[in-house]
Amino acid sequence: MRICVIGAGYVGLVTAACFAEMGNQVICLERDAQRVARLRRGDVPIHEPGLEPMVRAHLASGDLQFTSGWNEALRGVEVVFIAVGTPSGEDGSADLSHVLAVAEALGQQLQQRCVVVDKSTVPVGTAERVSRCIDAGLRQRGKTFSVALASNPEFLKEGVAIADFMRPDRVIIGCDDEDAQECLRRLYAPFLRNHERLLCMGVRAAEFSKYAANAFLATKISFINEMASLCARLDVDIEEVRRGIGSDTRIGTHFIYAGCGYGGSCFPKDVRALIRTAEQEGVEPSILRAVEARNALQKTLLFQAVREHFSGYMQGRVVAIWGLAFKPGTDDIREAxxxxxxxxxLAAGVRVQACDPVATSAVAGRYATALAAGQLRLGESPYQAVEGADALVLVTEWKQFRQPDFLRVRGLMRMPVLFDGRNIYDSQQLSEAGFLYRGIGRPAAGDCKQSAA
Ligand SMILES: NC(=O)c1ccc[n+]([C@@H]2O[C@H](COP(=O)([O-])OP(=O)(O)OC[C@H]3O[C@@H](n4cnc5c(N)ncnc54)[C@H](O)[C@@H]3O)[C@@H](O)[C@H]2O)c1
Incomplete structure (x- = not known):
């Protein structure tokens, strides 16, 4: 099939590469000309394991192309995927300006009927708006055809996006047009060979499903984080509780890990957008508000714990941070x-020495002044980052940080104090290695009585 994917970001690039992998002819339209130039050279501007070799292979075979020209992108196309960003607007609602700009361009540029699929995460009713906008453009140009609109929300996880796309838990198609539904069924069939995981539903239900899924996962995280805070007060280890409840199949083991809060390009903005939708519809989103508030609080706990440890005397301290990306496997630092x-x-006058396997350049762009002033250093290795540090904070649980040489780490630090923002370390082992250990919702190990949360 000839496919056009609009937007060469995390979702658009993975979608384009994976459809090319299944033998489709894919052209990816991106408005950022520099990004297009890089991609044409096979230089993938984001970190997503397995993506670059796939892009290079299909660039070489000609099955995958990149352009910023609408004419070239839409020539003979059967299916157009919209995969542009939908960031938070000022009031928390989803900013649809990119999606609507694409709809307008499609109305001005399409030469033939095709299926237009919305893959971006958008509020209920957006597909209808996009459809109206495209049709208005087509009518203005005297075209007599219309497009078939479908919603196909994306559920991939950054860091394992290729695997998720190639073997999805489910594919949701929201579409009222039977031919379009059949077209998408055929397109996704190779990804769903083992068993039927294609769920067809109304367009609005498909749009809503994505928000409900993300809101539910965010709720699980905020729930366990609240339990962790309670555990900290009750001298209970949340890790034991996690194992205790996760073994119940009704609860399950996923998304019940206490930590320093969720970030990324989806959960925070999608929870905010759903809150805004609820407000507009006169429904009090009390659970969603609590989820968001708990997460905002959770993101401050590590700093509070560090400050408490130093009894408020922060000026001139050196703190090492391991992990900057919002989660392992990605260079995405949005809302991390x-x-x-x-x-x-930095505001407390601390010198920060941080490292991350792939996200340091994204962070460097944000802290140019602190870097220039020497207040922030982005260390090359975990060991360089801890040199002379008064405390180490583990923020992102990359595999590289799971089993370090703790004796070496201790030798490099000025004070062996470790704040474990993801509860990945064995507190007993750390205490035996001479560290003062504090996790999230865990009894402290070493000579400190309180835990981080
Ligand atoms: N990142 C994820 O893990 C993920 C997962 C599921 C769903 N989503 C959703 O998918 C959508 C895209 O997310 P993303 O993380 O890939 O965004 P992104 O910001 O990484 O990429 C969006 C790309 O679209 C391009 N773009 C914007 N307007 C354009 C236009 N008019 N024409 C051509 N290109 C244009 C941008 O330049 C950018 O490269 C969002 O709605 C997001 O919520 C994201």
């Missing part, structure tokens, strides 16, 4: 807990 921590540490 690390940023909240760095901001607070």
């Amino acid at each position: 807990p690390s940023l909240v921590l760095i901001d607070a540490l």
Whole structure:
């Protein structure tokens, strides 16, 4: 099939590469000309494991192309995927300006009927708006055809996006047009060979499903984080509780890990957008508000714990941070807990030495002044980052940080104090290695009585 994917970001690039992998002819339209130039050279501007070799292979075979020209992108196209960003607007609602700009361009540029699929996360009713906008453009140009609109929300996880796309838990198609539904069924069939995981539903239900899924996952995280705070007060280890409840199949083991809060390009903005939708519809989103408030609080806990440890005397301290990306496997730092921590540490006069396997350049762009002033250093290795540090904070649980040589770490630090923002370390082992250990919702190990949360 000839497919056009609009937007060469995390979702658009993975979608384009994976459809090319299944033998489709894919052209990816991106408005950022520099990004297009890089992609044409096979230089993938984001970190997503497995993506670059796939892009290079299909660039070489000619099955995947990149352009910023609408004419070229839409020539003979059967399916157009919209995969542009929908960031938070000022009032928390989803900013649809990119999606609507694409709809307008499609109305001005399309030469033939095709299926237009919205893959961006958008509020209920957006597909209808997009459809109206495209049709208005087509009518203005005297065209007699219309497009078939479908909603196909994306559920991939950054860091394992290729695997998620190639073997999805489910594919949701929201579409009222039977031919379009059949077209998408055929397109996704190779990804769903093992068993039927294609769920067809109304367009509005598909749009809503994505928000409900993200809001539910965010709720699980905020719930366990609240339990962790309670555990900290009750001298209970949340990690034991996690195992205790996760073994119940009704609860399950996923998304019940206590930590320093969720970030990324989806959960925070999608929860905010759903709150805004609820407000507009006169429904009090009490659970969603609590989820958001708990997460905002959770992101501050590591700083609070560090400050408490130093009894408020922060000026001139050196704090090492391991992990900057909002989660392992990606260079995405959008709404990452690390940023909240760095901001607070810098404001308190602390010198920060941070490292991350792939996200340091994204962070460097945000903290040019602190870098120039030497208040922030982005270390090359975990060991360089801890040199002379008064405390180490683990923020992102990259595999590289899971089993360090703790004796070496201790030798490099001025004081062996470790704040574990993801509860990945064995507190007993750390205490035996001479560290003062504090996790999230765990009894402290070493000579400190309180835990971080
Ligand atoms: N990142 C994820 O893990 C993820 C997962 C599921 C769903 N989503 C949703 O998918 C959508 C895209 O997210 P993303 O993370 O890929 O965004 P992104 O910001 O990484 O990429 C969006 C891309 O679209 C381009 N773009 C914007 N307007 C354009 C236009 N008019 N024409 C051509 N290109 C244009 C931008 O330049 C950018 O490269 C969002 O709605 C998001 O909520 C994201």
